[in-house]
Amino acid sequence: MTAITLLTGIPRSGTTLCCKLLSQNKTTLALHEPLDPQVITSTELNASIHEISQRIMAIRDAVQSSKPIPLGDKDNYLVDNPVGYSQQHHGVRALSSVRGTTTIPLNNDLELLVIKQNALFTALSSHLIAHYPLIAIIRNPVDVLLSWMTVDLPVNKGRLPAGEKFDKHLASLLQQEDDVLQRQLIIYDWFIDKFKHSALECIKYEEIVATNGKALYDAIGITQPNPAELRAPQRNFAPSLIERLNNCVPQLEALAIKAGYSPAIISKQLEFLSCQNCS
Incomplete structure (x- = not known):
């Protein structure tokens, strides 16, 4: 019987890339969002867990018999980035996955x-986590927040529909906050708090890239086939966005520490991005 592991993480932290990397092992298949949170009919805890488990089993059965399954991208089950690189209005990048x-x-x-x-x-x-192995991917707050600011996803507006649907406290916090950036900081903090409360093994995106994927394979417990060099994409961000983060460095440093990063990564990354704009 095919074993099951669940993968979660902060949005825009490389979880979809992780799926593509893991699927390079011929005995492993990692799927990009085959579960649509909006079709889960119950928000009552036990009923939700039961329904999700049933859907997971149905996905496994369909994969094992090569029957159609729902996916976050119907055209490419090995997608490594669901967001396109072309910018739309105001520098926001649109989804390329359907x-x-x-x-x-x-x-x-x-x-x-x-x-x-x-x-x-x-x-x-x-x-x-009481039913399945569950691993989380994290990334430093600066890169995450800048990505959120430039993609056409709910986090761009400081909202997290699936999180709010199943965590009413999060929904209340976001509803009470008018400032988009402050809502985004709340969301990042929520992810880290959840990972820590559940005692999840967290893998840093930066370590996955630095080890060409080995950190990910080791955490999952499978063999890495023929590793290729990984590089984090370099992007230029509008100076106004970088300045917004410069105005909340203490909050970002606190989030970095909570996530297991050195607080120095905040100023270092902001300075690096500012220098990129000058070059």
Whole structure:
């Protein structure tokens, strides 16, 4: 029977890339968001966990028999970035992935199925971990926040629909805050708090890149095939966005410490990005 591991993480921290990397092992298949949080019918805890488990089993059965399954991108089950690189209005990048149904080629060597979902699995992490191995991907606050500011996703407006659906306290905090950046800081903090409360193993995106994926494979417990060099993409951000983060450095440093980073990473990264704009 194919084993199951769940993968979660902060949005825009490289979780989709992790799916592509893990699927390079011929005995592993990692899927990009086959569960749509909005179709989970119950928000009552036990009923939600039961329904999610049923859907996970149905996905595994469909994969093992090469039947159609829902995915976050119907055209490419090995997508490494669901957001396109072309900018739309005001520098916001649009989604390139389109949710739909696809059929995964039959793999008789499949031993491990990894299912990735960020907000949903995080909101219910303390209960899901009693049923499945659950691993989280994190990234430093500066890169995460700047990405949120420039992608056409709910976090761009400081909202997290799946998290709010299953965590009413988060929904209340976001509802009470008018400032978008402050809501984004609340969301980042919420993810870290959930990971710590559930005692999840957290893997830093930066370590995955620095080790060419080895940190990820070691955490999952599978063999890494022929590692290729990984590089974090370099992007230029509008000076106004960098300045917004410069205005809340103490909050960002506190989040960095909570996430297990040195607070020095905040000023260092902001300075680096500012210098990129000058070059």
